[in-house]
Amino acid sequence: MGLRAGLLLAWAFGLLSAISTDYGGKCFFPFHFKKGVFYDCVKFKAKHKWCSLTHHFQGFWKYCSEEDFAKCVFPFWFRRTIYWECTDHANLFGRKWCSLTQNFNKEKVWKFC
Missing domain, CATH: 2.10.10 (Seminal Fluid Protein  PDC-109 (Domain B))
Structure with missing residues (x-):
């Protein structure tokens, strides 16, 4: 993902200091974003679902691919x-x-x- 797309998404989220980048990291679940706790990829003011790469969202995120979506927990x-x-x-x-x-x-x- 290019820097322009990351800055655009940061602007769309209303995150003034966040620069989104995909460092090839793994989604961190659950993650805290604004006032919520999320156990799966989310779609806030974005075209595609995304996830945080850290426990408390700090601007590091990536678009979710099929393997990133939350898995069922058994039992x-x-x-x-x-x-x-x-x-x-x-x-x-x-x-x-x-x-x-x-x-x-x-x-x-x-x-x-």
């Missing part, structure tokens, strides 16, 4: 059951989902499988 605890695979339990549409942390009851972060 995970949901309500009173431990799941070892994706489940459709409690999903109104019958789609399978999984937790992105070991304890869904606590963090409540998930994705469709």
